[in-house]
Each structure stands twice: as structure tokens, then as C-alpha cells.
Amino acid sequence: MGLTKSEIFTEKQNKLAQMMKALAHPAxxxxxxxxxxxxxxxxxxxxxxxxxxxxxxxxxxxxxxNAGLIAGTIxxxxxxxxxxxxxxxxxxxxxxAFFVEYQPKDNCC
Amino acid sequence: MGLTKSEIFTEKQNKLAQMMKALAHPAxxxxxxxxxxxxxxxxxxxxxxxxxxxxxxxxxxxxxxNAGLIAGTIxxxxxxxxxxxxxxxxxxxxxxAFFVEYQPKDNCC
DNA sequence: TTAACCTATCGTAATATTACAATCATTTAA
DNA sequence: TTAAATGATTGTAATATTACGATAGGTTAA
Numbered sequence: 001m002g003l004t005k006s007e008i009f010t011e012k013q014n015k016l017a018q019m020m021k022a023l024a025h026p027a028x029x030x031x032x033x034x035x036x037x038x039x040x041x042x043x044x045x046x047x048x049x050x051x052x053x054x055x056x057x058x059x060x061x062x063x064x065x066n067a068g069l070i071a072g073t074i075x076x077x078x079x080x081x082x083x084x085x086x087x088x089x090x091x092x093x094x095x096x097a098f099f100v101e102y103q104p105k106d107n108c109c
Numbered sequence: 110m111g112l113t114k115s116e117i118f119t120e121k122q123n124k125l126a127q128m129m130k131a132l133a134h135p136a137x138x139x140x141x142x143x144x145x146x147x148x149x150x151x152x153x154x155x156x157x158x159x160x161x162x163x164x165x166x167x168x169x170x171x172x173x174x175n176a177g178l179i180a181g182t183i184x185x186x187x188x189x190x191x192x193x194x195x196x197x198x199x200x201x202x203x204x205x206a207f208f209v210e211y212q213p214k215d216n217c218c
Numbered sequence: 219t220t221a222a223c224c225t226a227t228c229g230t231a232a233t234a235t236t237a238c239a240a241t242c243a244t245t246t247a248a
Numbered sequence: 249t250t251a252a253a254t255g256a257t258t259g260t261a262a263t264a265t266t267a268c269g270a271t272a273g274g275t276t277a278a
Contacts, residue, residue: 001267002232008160009135013142017135024130025236026118029207033122036211044254051117053238058256060236077245077254083211092208098138099201102145102192110237111262134266153224162268167226169266186224186275 016098019091022067027052027060035070035083044078125207128200131176136161136169144179144192153187 006014023029027050034049035042046061047054061081064070068087072079115123132138136159143158144151155170156163170190173179177196181188 001230002234002265004134004136004233004266005161006135009139013135013138017133017138020129020138021133024126024133025113026115026122026126027113027236029122029126029129030118036209039211047255052114052236054255055239055257056237062256072255074244074255079255085211088208088211092210095204095208099197099204100145102148102194102197110260111235111264113236113263136266156225161266163225164227164269165267171226181225183225183274188225 016094019067019094022063022069025060027057028064031057031060031064032069032083035081041073041080041082043075043080046081125203128176128203131172131178134169136166137173140166140169140173141178141192144190150182150189150191152184152189155190 009017023032030050031046034046047057050057052060061070061072065072068084069091070081071084072081074080118126132141139159140155143155156166159166161169170179170181174181177193178200179190180193181190183189
């Protein structure tokens with residue numbers, strides 16, 4: 001046990017859950033917000049922004065990379081991180097589709 | 110360790126991460142989609158919908174309740190579950206605000 | 219009442235996540 | 249070349265999550 005039974009769900013459901021999971025930590029929210037605010041690639045500035053150990057931040061960055069949300073480019077001895085614009089748009093679209101307008105009927109308890 | 114350091118993030122960041130977490134499992138996505146599709150309260154039908162043990166589904170329902178996304182009303186020996194319309198609208202709003210349009214400048218690597 | 223039914227809760231095992239120190243790999247500056 | 253700087257990776261401990269059997273607590277039907 002302890003392992004999600006992905007096989008009993010649709011691919012879409014698994015994917016959406018995965019997307020949510022990528023953002024289900026305040027550090028990753030904070031990193032994304034920082035990159036959005038910078039509105040540019042950020043080179044070697046992220047560790048100083050959060051009170052977390054370098055290894056921890058690197059781990060969170062890796063998860064965001066795996067989720068496709070950010071891209072890292074090596075620049076000298078820094079790494080520059082950007083929001084992946086296409087993935088971002090995709091996330092926005094998928095989330096919006098999930099949170100479509102909902103108007104319950106009167107047959108509710 | 111192994112414990113999220115909530116105190117170093119803003120309340121908003123923690124809250125948003127919590128919201129994402131509530132939906133970061135395909136079973137919970139599936140349950141919400143089922144309730145949305147039914148567009149009504151669903152009384153004692155959910156366990157039959159998913160190939161998960163009753164205890165597991167009850168656990169997921171509890172998490173969705175804790176997140177405020179659904180409400181359960183006891184009706185005889187069934188429990189009727191509904192989407193919480195207000196919470197749903199709130200989620201939609203917060204998520205949309207996070208996924209604001211993003212137009213990176215040309216100073217990206 | 220008794221039995222069947224439905225759901226929540228408890229206990230527990232397996233796995234995942236979070237955090238950090240230590241270390242490794244690479245690049246730049248001296 | 250050597251040393252400093254930067255970030256990834258490894259190893260590990262603490263905690264959380266996922267799943268399920270067993271059981272408890274209700275309600276309804278017989």
C-alpha cells in the first residue's frame with residue numbers, strides 16, 4: 001500500500017493531480033511567484049530569497065522542472081531559471097477547464 | 110525534518126499550496142468531477158464509482174471536507190455529498206489569480 | 219429485536235515528501 | 249594551477265500520504 005493506484009483513473013485525472021501536486025508546496029508557489037514577478041530569467045538569486053537550505057531549494061526547483069513549469073539554462077557558474085511560457089499557458093488552461101462555472105440545481109440537500 | 114516550514118512563507122502562499130494539495134490526488138479529482146457532473150447531491154453512490162476500498166474513499170472525502178470543497182449531509186443511512194458552491198467559487202478565483210496572464214520580456218536567456 | 223446496510227474511524231504497512239549536511243561537478247577569478 | 253563560488257546529487261532522518269482490513273456507530277428493513 002501507500003502507492004497511488006493510478007491505473008484506475010483516467011490519464012487526464014492523473015495528469016491534473018500531478019499538476020496540482022507540483023504546486024502543492026508553499027516553497028514552489030513562492031519560487032513561481034518570484035519568477036513571475038521578476039518577469040525575466042533569474043540567475044542565481046533564488047537561494048537568497050527563501051530561508052531554506054540550498055539543497056532543499058534545488059530539490060524544489062527540480063520538481064518544478066520535472067513538472068515542466070520552469071526551465072534552467074546554465075550561464076557560467078550560475079543557472080538561470082525561467083517560467084516555461086507554454087507550460088504555464090497549458091496549466092492555466094487545464095485549471096480553468098477544471099474550475100468551470102458550476103451552478104447546482106435545487107435538488108441539493 | 111520532513112516537516113514543511115510554513116512559518117517562512119506568507120499566509121497566502123501556505124493557503125494556496127494547501128488548496129492545491131487538496132486536489133493533488135486523482136481520486137479526489139475523480140470525486141469532484143463526479144459531483145460536478147451529477148450537478149446535485151450524491152447520496153451513497155461514490156464508493157461504487159471508484160475501485161478503491163470504502164475506507165480509502167472515506168479518507169479522501171474527509172480531506173475534501175477539510176478543504177471545504179464538499180459538504181456531507183446525513184440522510185438516513187446514507188451521506189449526501191455536495192460541492193460547496195462558495196468554496197468552489199473561491200478556489201476558482203484564487204487559482205485564476207495565480208495563473209494570471211504572463212508575458213515574459215525579451216531579457217530571457 | 220435482529221440483521222443488513224452504510225459510512226466513519228482506528229490501526230497499520232508501504233511509499234512519498236520535506237529538509238538538510240556533506241559532497242561532487244563545473245566554472246570563474248586569482 | 250589553485251581556490252572560491254555555484255548548484256546538483258547523495259544519503260538520511262522526520263513526517264505525511266495512501267491504501268486497506270477490521271471494527272464501531274449509526275439507520276432501516278424484516
